[in-house]
Amino acid sequence: MRMPSELVAEAKRNLADLVSIPSVSARGQSLDACADKVEELLLEAGFETEQHPGDVGRFVVGETGEGPFTLIIYNHYDVQPEDPLDLWTDPPFVLSERGGRLYGRGAADDKGEFVSRLAGWRSFRAGHAWPLPYRLIWIVEGEEEIGSPSLTRFLQKRFPDTKADLCWWEYGEVDRTGRPIILMGFKGVLAVELECRTARADLHSSLGAIFDNPLWRLASAVSALRDASGRILIEGFYDDVMPPEPYSRDLTAAPPFPLEDLQAETGGRRLLEGVDATTFYEHLNFEPCLNVNGFHGGYGGEGAKTVLPCTGVAKLDFRLAPGQNPVRIAELLRAHLDKLGFGDVELRVLDAEVLGVRSDPAHAAVGIGAALLEKWFGRPAIIQPSSAASGLAHPFVHMFGATLFGAGLTHHGAMLHSPDENIIVEQFENTIGFSAEFFAALADVVGKQSQEPRND
Ligand SMILES: [Zn+2]
The missing domain is CATH 3.40.630.10 (Zn peptidases)
Structure with missing residues (x-):
């Protein structure tokens, strides 16, 4: 027409x-x-x-x-x-x-x-x-x-x-x-930054025999937040998730395009555990997820440098389901880190404005x-x-x-x-x-x- x-x-x-x-x-x-x-x-x-x-x-x-x-x-x-x-x-x-x-x-x-x-x-x-x-x-x-x-x-x-x-x-x-x-x-959004500082300045890496390393701390903290299936491990994280309504479930029962198309288009290879050709569309529509969008610290230049960095930063963003409040999720994240002994990991909220x-x-x-x-x-x-x-x-x-x-x-x-x-x-x-x-x-x-x- x-x-x-x-x-x-x-x-x-x-x-x-x-x-x-x-x-x-x-x-x-x-x-x-x-x-x-x-x-x-x-x-x-x-x-x-x-x-x-x-x-x-x-x-x-x-x-x-x-x-x-x-x-x-x-x-x-x-x-x-x-x-x-x-x-x-x-x-x-x-x-x-x-x-x-x-x-x-x-x-x-x-x-x-x-x-x-x-x-x-x-x-x-x-x-x-x-x-x-x-x-x-x-x-x-x-x-x-x-x-x-x-x-x-x-x-x-x-x-x-x-x-x-x-x-x-x-x-x-x-x-x-x-x-x-x-x-x-x-989906809603929560964007945060985690920072760990362990010394006043970068140190000789030989001191790694006695002092902890901020990048190890951050890697451990971040890996305690999610499992291999993408499920978020923060206590209480899923409490307020609004489950998909029956009509929403009906609309996702048959994905409107095959997973292979999306893989071909993006070059994306490694799927999360449990995501396959039948479930990927439901995940895209309904599942909250946690993404590490940056991990910074230490020496990134050419060759080797035997340094014990004094600080590191991890940047994260959550996509949230309807019902989840980003401000509340940030509080749960803080409590989760404290409970696991990561009280020294500083949490800064960058964006907690958008609700799903x-x-x-x-x-x-x-x-x-x-x-x-x-x-x-x-x-x-x-x-x-x-x-x-x-x-x-x-x-x-x-x-x-x-x-x-x-x-x-x-x-x-x-x-x-x-x-x-x-x-x-x-x-x-x-x-x-x-x-x-x-x-x-x-x-x-x-x-x-x-x-x-x-x-x-
Ligand atoms: Zn735009």
Whole structure:
């Protein structure tokens, strides 16, 4: 199916304009300019708009419509730094079209997602004079790529009593075979750093006969946290894990792609004990995990150096299941280390802001979305209970009470955060078409619902 070429051309122009603004939040660069452009686009599309300060970048809010149903759309206009620059085929802040793809920093994450929805919105609204029969709140932030430091605070302040039905998440995925994936959840995150210091300065390694070694201490401490199957050994760690709901279990019973595909794609070889072709997808969706993302200390240069290092650092990140609170997990980790005699290992919490969430796909809007995605992408949508990754979705799910709905155009070769970030033009058009009909279908359903007699 095709969208009118004028509409697609306009969407490409919008995307080119946004990509040309190097809104790199890590450097605090061009954020106000990009916020102004986003506000202008929302204003032109018929929204009442506002901007609010954030810690680094402003929040842009567009609102329209009124009714018993509330849709929140969440996007972001900031991007990751463009380096390494020499690996880009074309300059990162110029949208370029090659071989059916559009390239540029933010082409997918998240400017392309934002623009495709906005183009869909314009197409839906063209010729409709009536007020939207539901409330639509569009929130576009400028700090997502640096961890959304002020998003939760902003939402609490600006929308203290607002309830919402659906939160259309900032992105959705399209797999290698062109199947759209609807994300219904995310894992939480706890990132920490362990440090062990055993002397004032590095010592002659002969003193290893009497003094302990900080890297041995850390290796022992870290290996006491997990077994070979990936099961985390911290006492109480699993107490608050929300077990997968029956509907989530059903959705993972048959993995939508074979494990070999993932292995071929990533080059990943060694599986955790107990992970195999039938269980890997459940693990990706539901299992918390503990990753050592760095282990530093001592001499790493050429040749040998007989030194007894005085300090070492291990960096860890946990992906958490819904129900687990990262702050509580950090406390349990501390208690576990103390109990095993690692009181000298210092624990620093780096990130404990993101809680895991999982929404019920039985929501009518999810079914409508799935059917429309199938129509536009020509393949049945995969409904995935949870991403294996994390996103700051809990304020939307817990505070607004919204069902999470992640659908969009981020394909599995989109090179997010990397050189040659791209989207596929055909999928861009599909997403515009999907968005237009999704906005319309929600109006239809909501309009009908509000005319039905209520039983309460
Ligand atoms: Zn990103």
